[in-house]
Amino acid sequence: MARYVICLAFILLLAAVPWPSAAAQHALGAGSSLTVEDHGRPFLTSSDGSFSCGFQEAGENAFSFSVWYAGAAEKTAVWTANPGVPVSGQSSRISFRGDGNLALDDANGTTVWESKTSGSGGGALTISLLDTGNLVISDPSTGGRAVWQSFDWPTDTLVPSQPLTKETRLVAGYFSLYYDNDNVLRLLYDGPEVSSNYWPNPDYSLFENNRIGYNTSRIGVLDDTGVFRSSDNLVVEASDLGPGIKRRLTIDHDGNLRIYSLSTSTGAWTVSWAALQQPCSAQGLCGENAICEYQPSLRCSCLPGHEMVNPRDWSQGCKPMLSSSTTSCGIHATPPEKFKFVELQDTDFYGFDLAVNFSVSFEDCKKLCLEMCSCAAFSYRLAGTGVCYPKGTLFNGYRSPNYAGSTHLKVPYSFDTSAAATSVSARGTAGLACNPNDDPVALTGSQDNRWPYLFAFAGVLGVLDLLFIATGWWFLSGKQSxxxxxxxxxxxxxxxxxxxxxxxxxxxxxxxxxxxxxxxxxxxxxxxxxxxxxxxxxxxxxxxxxxxxxxxxxxxxxxxxxxxxxxxxxxxxxxxxxxxxxxxVENESLDRHLFATDRRPLPWDDRYRIALGTARGLAYLHHECLEWVVHCDVKPENILLTREFVAKIADFGLAKLSKRDDRSGVEFSRMRGTLGYMAPEWALNLPINAKVDVYSYGIVLLEIVTGRRISQQTTADGVLLEAGQVAQAARRVVARGDVGSLVDSRIQGQFNARQAQEMLRISLLCIEEKKKRPTMDEIAKALTELDDEDEHPAYRS
Missing domain, CATH: 3.30.200.20 (Phosphorylase Kinase; domain 1)
Incomplete structure (x- = not known):
């Protein structure tokens, strides 16, 4: 008995100890704190569970105090108290002090960040994390008035309903998003020595960029449907437009501004809009005397005769290794310095032009640069007549096959033009995985007539080398090349x-x-x-x-x-x-298996896998590709099947590549697609976006279930029905619960009732008006949830 009394007393003693609550809290009073050792536990969580705040890893044994989406697979911060100044992984602490001040202390007791709210109500203040992701310190004695809120101090991200104002900006490294003195929202590179705006396109006027400067509010907000609106007339939409999706607008460390959407199935962030379609359009990525390329990952390379300043930081650019400089140049130099030029094909350096000269020949342009001591290179374009751009500073360099010109680098005459450019892979951006082409910079230069034998010898070696390579390839390929x-x-x-x-x-x-x-x-x-x-x-x-x-x-x-x-x-x-x-793809297209009467009808399991695979393929095109691709002609003929009946979508490369920053859709010069599968917006001449593929997929999905061409359905009198009429009839049948009457009768009732019900539901949603259609990502998720069922019962009426 005594033993039981002792146990009961011990249990009561444990109950009396103020152990930390297992339930997450969304509001705390003064005196609350969290140590970095407890970083696995959030400091606060919003009441709806969408957001958490607490310690987040910022490196090895380094942490920051941040707010993040609780449903994400990784703690991607949407706000950080101490960006760039992490605290130690031991003995650091976030404290909501008794004086009402929220403070972050490092291991040595140093306060690295604070809200500076001490004295604004004292111990009466409370701190809470709202469902919007806003961390708020409020005074209950004044009706909950906010004395400080994280929304007023954004870092690199906006969440829905958080405004960007003329007083705030988003910052990531040297890049920032801000409202300039003309009331225009811009992206700015503000480096240690160079500063320049690069979005919207600085070559165009405000009206050409569809912006206006006559506004005084200077405010931009991302709403909960995925639309970002700015007072300068900028309106952009996420590709997965619609409510119910967690999103964020972030300026990344590559200088691009993107909207990210959170996948509820994987917990991963996907890009649903980007300001810059070409990553090298962001200025300052590779620094001075360097060239930016995207092929397909981001890559920086130094100019010939240059080397990286800091191998860990491309933004510091490259420094010359040349013994001579262009500063002691010109025909009046003593002694006169001789220079030649190295051609950088398909390469330009944006800005820093010493002059712009029209109707100039290439030789005159070269002579002009030779006579200018401050000219480091010149760009030359044949735009009708020749245009010459002498360059004083080689910044914002980029290489693209779409650039119709080249830059010619000014180098001492003794420079070895046969040396390959130093090229190192730089940081990449999220996108398509592919092996980069590490081709060296193409070099051309003047011949030195004082060394004819040396160049002749080098030429002979080059020919022998080429013959050796060609012979090796001849043996590898088994034929002459x-x-x-x-x-x-x-x-x-x-x-x-x-x-x-x-x-x-x-x-x-x-x-x-x-x-x-x-x-x-x-x-x-x-x-x-x-x-x-x-x-x-x-x-x-x-x-x-x-x-x-x-x-x-x-x-x-x-x-x-x-x-x-x-x-x-x-x-x-x-x-x-x-x-x-x-x-x-050896097993022909879906239409030949679905509609043919001379072959075995497709079993239900194959139909479901084909529907799911097609949805996943379209979801990849719409949501995961760096270049957002709209197919525009989804139909059974363009869904090919392998021997294992794996669906493979064909012809997706034939439609125009869409731009993620198009506000309302894409303009096509003509209608695209196949009658019976084309969305109504084609005929109505409305803007086109990924929802046209969703509509076409809905028709295909309905055909997979029914085994019949929707475009060939007729009334009892033989009158052809439109897709909308077929959909209305299907809705009435589904509403009665009579799914089996719509399923292809040739499979004799051998189908999964739950899967059929979901496929019909999705197909009818896809045929709705544009705004009501789901995204392909949502469709793929819904079908995936019913994919791995252990039992596949046949329908029973």
Whole structure:
């Protein structure tokens, strides 16, 4: 008995001890604190569970005090008290002190950050984390008036309902988003020595950028539907527009401004809008005397004759290794210094022009730079007549195949032009995974006539080297090679995507002998390349782009890789010959299995996997690609099947690549798609976005369930029904709970009732008006939730 009394007393004693509450708190009084050792426990959580705040890892044994979305897989901060000044992982503490001051103390007791609210009500103050993500210190004695709030002190992120004002800015490193004196919202690079605005496009006027300067409010807000509105007339929309999605607007350390959306299925953030489609448009990424490239990951490289200032920080740029300088130059220098030029192909340096000269020949431009001691290089473009840009500072360098010009670097005459440029991979941005092309900078320069034998000897060595490489490739390929095929061979070695010649594809297809199919976009032929790889070669019809534009778009498409998308191996662009080389998918297209009466009907499990795979492929195109791709022609003919009936979407590269920063949609020169699968906005001439694919997918999904062409449904009198009429009839049937009457009768009732119900529900939502349609990401998630069921009961009426 005594033992039980002792145990009971011990239990009562434990109950009396003020142990930390297991339940998360969203409001605290003065005297509350949290040590960094308890970083696994939040300091506060909003009442709806959306946000938490507490200690977040900021490096090895380093922490910051931050607010983050509680549902995210990683604690991505939306606000930080001490950005750039982390505290130690031992003995640091966040305290809501008795005087009403919220303070962050380091291990040595030093206060690294504080709210400075002491004396604003004293011990009566409370601190709470609101459902909006706003951390607020308020005074209950004045009706809960806020004396301090994190919304007034943003760091690099805005959350929905948090305003950006003329008094605040978002900052990430040297980059910031702010309202300038003209009341315009801009992105600014403000480095140690150079400062420049780069968004909106500084080459255009306010009206050309669709902005206005005559506003006094200077305020921007991201709302809960994914629309960011600014008082300067800027309106942008997330690609997954609609309520119920957690989002944030963040300026990243690569200088780009993005809207991120949180996937409830994976807890990961995906980009749903970006201000800059070309990452190198952000200025200062690679620093002075460096070149930015995106191929497809972000890469910085030093100019010839230069080396990195700091191998850990590209923003510090590169410094010259040359013994001579352009400062002692010109024809009047004593002794006169001799210079020549190294060509940097497809390269420009934005800004810092010493002059702009029109109708100038290349030689005159070169002479002009030689005579200017302050000229470090010149850019030359053939825009009708030659345009010459002498450069004083080589900043904001970028290389792009779309740039119709080149920059010529001024170097001492003794500089070795055969040396390759130093090139190092820099930090990357989220996007498509692909192996970068680490090609050196192409160099050209003047010959030194004083050394003819030396250059002749070097030329002989170069020819021998080329012959050796060509011979090696000849043995590897098993046939003789032309220089173009040699180049293509090296491209294949560097990556799977390549450029084919018309002769290559003519030979691979046996002069386009075996036709696999045809449609409005062209004819597909079977071919064999690279010693046995079977491919599908599509001769495109109606392609109007020039070679460079077509090449640029196909290079983007070639980086897209997903198990539910047909892989693009390469392309051909020679004048009027525009062709794509696809992965060969052996089991034909969905329509031949779904609608054919002379073959076994598709089992339910295959139908469901095809529906899910198609949804995942479209979700990847819409939400996960760095370049947002709208398919515009989703139909059973463009859904190919492998032997295992894995769905692979074809022809996604034929529609115009959409821009994430388009406010309301994309303008196409003509209607795209196939009648019966086209969304109503095509006919109404409304802006086009990813919701046209959602509509088409809804039609396909309904056809997968019913096994019948929706566009061929008729009344009892033989009158063709429109998709909307078919959908209305299906809604009435679903409302009665009679799902089985809509499922393809050829499978004789062998289907999963829950899956069929969900597929019909989704298909009918997809055919709704544009704003009511779900996103492909939401559709893929909904179908995935019913994918791994252990039992697949047949429908019973």
């Amino acid at each position: 032309t220089p173009s095929s040699l180049e293509a061979g090296y491209t294949m070695l560097r990556g799977q995507f390549r450029r084919f010649t018309y002769r290559d594809l003519k030979a691979a297809t046996g002069n386009f002998k075996e036709e696999l199919g045809r449609g409005g976009s062209g004819v597909v032929y079977r071919g064999v390349v690279d010693q046995g790889r079977v491919v599908a070669v599509k001769k495109l019809a109606g392609v109007e782009q020039g070679d460079e534009e077509f090449w640029a778009e196909m290079t983007v498409i070639g980086r897209i890789n997903h198990m539910n998308l047909v892989r693009t191996w390469g392309f051909c662009s020679e004048g009027r010959h525009k062709m794509l080389v696809y992965e060969y």
